[in-house]
Structure formats: C-alpha cells, structure tokens
Amino acid sequence: xxxxxxxxxxxxxxxxxxxxxxxxxxxxxxxxxxxxxxxxxxxxxxxxxxxxxxxxxx
Amino acid sequence: xxxxxxxxxxxxxxxxxxxxxxxxxxxxxxxxxxxxxxxxxxxxxxxxxxxxxxxxxxxxxxxxxxxxxxxxxxxxxxxxxxxxxxxxxxxxxxxxxxxxxxxxxxxxxxxxxxxxxxxxxxxxxxxxxxxx
Numbered sequence: 673x674x675x676x677x678x679x680x681x682x683x684x685x686x687x688x689x690x691x692x693x694x695x696x697x698x699x700x701x702x703x704x705x706x707x708x709x710x711x712x713x714x715x716x717x718x719x720x721x722x723x724x725x726x727x728x729x730x
Numbered sequence: 731x732x733x734x735x736x737x738x739x740x741x742x743x744x745x746x747x748x749x750x751x752x753x754x755x756x757x758x759x760x761x762x763x764x765x766x767x768x769x770x771x772x773x774x775x776x777x778x779x780x781x782x783x784x785x786x787x788x789x790x791x792x793x794x795x796x797x798x799x800x801x802x803x804x805x806x807x808x809x810x811x812x813x814x815x816x817x818x819x820x821x822x823x824x825x826x827x828x829x830x831x832x833x834x835x836x837x838x839x840x841x842x843x844x845x846x847x848x849x850x851x852x853x854x855x856x857x858x859x860x861x862x
Contacts, residue, residue, distance in 0.1 A: 691740075696782055696785050703782060717775055718775050720775065720776075721750075721776050723839055724754070724756075724762075724846070725753070725815075725846065728825060728834055728836075728838075729833065730834060
C-alpha cells in the first residue's frame with residue numbers, strides 16, 4: 673500500500689507543473705478576452721492591459 | 731539551449747513583468763489607447779498580466795523551443811510570442827464577428843499589440859540566454 677501511495681505521489685509531482693501551466697494558460701485566455709462569466713471583475717481589472725495588447729474590447 | 735520548466739517559468743515571469751512595464755511606457759508614449767485607470771491600478775494589472783503572459787510564453791519556449799528550426803534563443807522566443815499573440819487575436823476576431831456590439835477591433839491597438847508581443851519575445855529570449 674505504501675508503494676502504491678508513493679507511486680501516486682510521484683505521478684502527481686510529475687503532472688502538477690504541467691497542470692499549473694495549463695491553468696495559467698487558461699488564465700491568460702480569460703484575461704485576453706475579459707471573460708466575466710469565468711472570473712467576475714477580470715474585465716475591469718485588466719481592461720487597459722487588454723486594450724494595450726490589441727485585443728478586441730468594447 | 732534547453733531549460734527545465736522551473737528555469738523557463740523564472741525566465742518567463744521576469745521577462746513578462748518587465749514587458750508589462752514596457753507596454754505601459756510604450757502606450758503612454760504612443761497614446762494609442764488613453765488609459766482609463768489610475769497609474770497605481772495599471773502598474774499592478776500590467777505587472778500581473780505581464781507575469782501570466784510571460785510564464786505561458788516561457789513554458790511554450792521550454793516545450794516547443796527544441797523542435798523549432800531556429801538555433802538562437804531570441805528568434806525562437808520572438809516566433810513563439812508572435813504566434814501566441816496571433817492565435818489569441820484570431821480568437822478575438824471570432825468573438826468580434828459573433829458579438830460585434832461587444833468586441834470592437836481597432837487597427838492601431840492591434841498593430842501596437844503585435845509589436846509588443848515581439849518585444850515580449852525579445853525580452854524572453856534575453857532572459858532565457860542571460861539571466862537563468
């Protein structure tokens with residue numbers, strides 16, 4: 673059982689960085705399009721940033 | 731020059747934060763988009779946004795860099811950041827087509843954004859080579 677737990681922990685440690693990067697990539701998309709439905713407040717918080725980056729906005 | 735994911739993230743976050751500040755400065759000089767928020771608010775949002783974009787660009791550089799047909803770090807990073815921006819912009823164009831009243835396309839902002847994406851690539855290439 674200890675071996676099985678150790679194996680799972682090792683796998684998680686290998687996958688965790690990739691999962692964090694995927695989550696950050698998703699955050700980047702949310703920021704780029706100001707997706708209020710995903711993160712309320714993101715549109716106003718990063719409004720100027722999005723315009724300076726050339727992303728379409730209102 | 732291959733890097734671990736940790737080194738790539740460090741190079742990316744450094745380049746991204748500097749890029750956020752450079753973006754603020756460039757837009758202040760060009761005046762293409764008149765800032766609507768305060769300087770303090772924008773300093774935080776551009777630092778945060780730049781860090782997120784930089785980390786993603788750094789991770790892409792670690793994953794896709796070795797397979798690109800370019801040898802030097804700066805051209806690779808410029809290609810990756812330029813491509814990333816184009817993909818995001820194409821998504822934005824689709825949103826604009828679907829919701830034209832909500833998403834407006836402005837050519838000067840688009841051109842400035844693309845130029846700044848290339849600047850992020852140059853900064854990432856520099857931090858990739860020199861800092862870590």
